[in-house]
Amino acid sequence: MNYLFTYGTLQDPQVQQYIFGRILAGKVDFLSGFKRLENAVYERYPLVVQTNDLKTKVEGMAYEVSESDLKKADIYETSAYTRMKVLLESGITSWVYIENSN
Secondary structure (H helix, E strand, C coil): CEEEEECCHHHCHHHHHHHHCCCCCEEEEEEECEEEEEEEECCCEEEEEECCCCCCEEEEEEEEECHHHHHHHHHHHCCCEEEEEEECCCCCEEEEEEECCC
C-alpha cells in the first residue's frame, strides 16, 4: 500500500469520487520542511515548496492508495505537478505532488 499526502483539491470528496471512484480513507498529517503557496499553479491551485526549514510545515491528509490510484492521480494533476516521496511527521513515507520544474 502507498500513501498520498494531499493539501488541496484531492481532499475534496467529489474530486475523489470522480478520480478514484470512491472516497479515500485518510488521516490528518503534516509535511515538515515545506510551505504551501496559494494560487501558485494556473493562478488557481495551491502548491507546496521545499524550505529545508523544519519549523515550516504543511497540514494535509495522508490517504492510503494503490498503484492504480497513483496513476489516476498523476493524470488528474497534469504535467504542472510531479510526484515526490517524502517523510511525514507521523513517520509515514508518502507521495506528494510538487511543482514540475521540467
